[in-house]
Amino acid sequence: METLKEKTASTTQATTIRISGAEAVIRCLLEEGVNLVYGYPGGAIMPIYDELYKFSDHLHHVLTRHEQGATHAAQGFARVTGEVGVAMATSGPGATNLVTGLADAQIDSTPMVCITGQVARQLLGSDAFQETDIVGISTPVTKWNYQITKASEIPEIMAKAFYIARSGRPGPVLIDITKNAQFDELDFSYEKCNGIRSYKPKPEIDLSKISAAAEMINTAKRPMIVFGQGIILGQAEEELKAVVEKAGIPAAWTILGLSALESDHPLNVGMVGMHGNYAPNVLTNECDVLIALGMRFDDRVTGNLNTYARQAKVIHFEIDPAEIDKNVKTDIAVLGDVKETLELLLPLLEPNSHNNWLEEFKKKDAIEFDKVIKNDLFPEKEGLTMGEVLGQINRASNHEAVIVSDVGQHQMIACRYAKFRQSKSNITSGGLGTMGFALPAAIGAKMGAPDREVVAIIGDGGYQMTIQELGTIFQTRTPVKIVVLNNDFLGMVRQWQQLFFDKRYASTELTNPDFVTIAQGYNINARRVTKREDLAAAVDEMIASKEAYFLEVCVEKEDNVFPMIPSGASVSDIRLS
């Protein structure tokens, strides 16, 4: 029998070998540098699972407890590593369970390849057992998708899938493989994809746009940067910092841009958007030049577009031409890979500092501190706040943790207060707002960054959407730290009901189970905190733990997240209470 080493030797230069389609899929994954996949087996993908068994020394498969969990774990892995995450599922219900993760990865530009089994070619269209048109279903939520019906198509399509998922503006790709194509043999050789004639991952850079942008920035009196995830996806953190520092421009971030610039940087002025910071939101409507870097002017960022930055000239650095003028009309559009365009911009910028302008941020920060932050981080009332829990996690983890948050009030609190020194450290579902994202995403993040502390911050509602992934943690012994901020409410919805629906709390109160007992059922160390005096020690114990750890913190039930831009309002009408 050939040794595994021979088995996985690169076939790139080698001549072709005769193997099954299922084995070809595995070899393609290895050729693409994949050694970890998440998934769930079933009839239509069994030939591939059989090969996973044979290749288990080289390709590690993590069995999640639900296919949605597999997608979010793959996303967590991708977000923390910058590599493509891979998830697998069987046909029919297995495939449809991937849809939420695909949609999440599509809107948050996460590189992911999903592989689904499909009924045999001759059964397509016959309503066969577990047949579903997953290519049709997933079309609007994938960057690309394809159904393979012949074994011989596998190498080329898989190469294309990885190229498309990771290049340009990244995104999810779904490859559906009929069962006959998994069983049939092909002459296998592998060549990586390095171009597709109908697809241009990066637009060409127009140097005149860069010099025009530089001139506009150099003459600006009150410039402001808003950066998004494009900085992280484009690995442009150093370039961003250099530009910010040289031109002395206050830089704010979108929720997905968080951690691209260290939290303590003197020119980091906080988060924009619905629950962002007071200063950058209000001053968006007072700056003279707004420089958008790798962000897409989401409505949660802009509030009412008719009153958004009307006074400002807008410069938009962006890789995706379809984003230009989509929501906000730009004066200068600088298309291209943001790492390259910022690198070209830097030498054209004049050293500057905008101290008076920066002072205005500080003044507004002081107002926010007094009205909001002080009460969140150093509360004087009896009940625990979500903010103080984040404060303790920051302290105990020394700003070094990867924070994976779910969706709701706790997410906004986590993103407002978590402190970072390192990029790719904030993982959250931004565009789709997928409750249930955090627990499986934290598993993927920890596997992608095993040397880092990974702390999931989850609400009592969202936790119960993917709570079964505790089984995955138990089985794989992945040492993630899980914090549930329990307010016995679907808090964010309750907040809206309080503010905009006269406190009619329709279906937002939760009668919760004993979360500690549940975690212990999975053999996970668990603790519940209800009093302030126990919090610091509990967080210390959690961070010190070498194993997975579950911490439930019972927080004030009806706290609200502020500041807040009510939907439809202007960024400058942000409310502090």
Add this chain to the structure above:
Amino acid sequence: MEKKTFTISVYSENNVGLLNRISGIFLKRHINIESLNVSESEIENVFRFVIVVHTTENWVKRIVGQLEKQIDVIRAFYHVDKETIYQESAIFKISSDLFFDEGQIETIIKDSNSSIVSVSRDFFVIAKTGRRSEIQELYDELQPFGIMQFVRSGRISVSKPQMKISSLLQEFQTITH
């Protein structure tokens, strides 16, 4: 912003599922497709969609941006009517009795520049190519006599400005080979 008629031309690879992906872009934005035609183009193995929509220029720009973003789309363009030469085709099936009993029909056919493509004992078939309004005119004239069947194609059009697909594809060839 004022709504206008735009002709969108999409050059693409010939892949199963692309039509679904393209129509989804309109569906997602709740924009109705007035007409759609898919055919081969002047380039081997490259397909051409001609899509007509009635919307604002803002929207058509965004749609073209989204179309171009699709992996299998080579390029997409939009034009207003005066930038294109466009036509539609229609065929009418009419009872043969009419042809012999109603002398006017022959005049209508002649005046409308349409042609008779088939004649049989029971019915005859008239074909007409032209602008939508010309086809409509013929329809209105024939309708009182009774039309057995009527069908009109989507718009086909060529643009007056160049679209430069061949050079784009050539460029790709030279980069990768």
